[in-house]
Amino acid sequence: GQQVMQIPQYQHVQEGEDFTTYCNSSTTLSNIQWYKQRPGGHPVFLIQLVKSGEVKKQKRLTFQFGEAKKNSSLHITATQTTDVGTYFCAGNRDNYGQNFVFGPGTRLSVLP
């Protein structure tokens, strides 16, 4: 079946350092979404990427979708303590929702 993997599993950074998490799918995706889960909270939608090679930015966050639509990355510039949480990618193999698979997540800790 479809698998979505993320690396690293954990990342500890000093406040102000950059952070990147990578998401890889075993199959080509129609789109990919990113979610953030704060400690003790629930996943919250951040962004969706649809086009091959697409790059989107949200303030200090930069999201990329690979040319082959099988991988994606989330980069945070100059991390802040408010960035703490687990970041999940979720891949959709088609547009009908039956093949929507979450990666295991990357847990980010930011030391002040």
Add this chain to the structure above:
Amino acid sequence: DADVTQTPRNRITKTGKRIMLECSQTKGHDRMYWYRQDPGLGLQLIYYSFDVKDINKGEISDGYSVSRQAQAKFSLSLESAIPNQTALYFCATSDRGAPTDTQYFGPGTRLTVL
């Protein structure tokens, strides 16, 4: 998201007991989902429903059943709970009209099976 509510928020039960987790939404979405979250495993799909008459198994449906009582309500049952069903359970919704199934999650139910 306050538009998706789950009850109870926490539950401790014993092996062999029947448990029902409930989810309600006021977003008007047709699609509803139940996920299970275990540390290091992300979110695993248990069941999903695209409308009241449509129920589908997800990745890990064994030991679980669901009921879609109305567009706004989707409940998850554990007929005979076992300790390895101890986990955090999330309900989510998405809009059929949206092509990409953005998921809106409830606050979660923490279930402990002793």
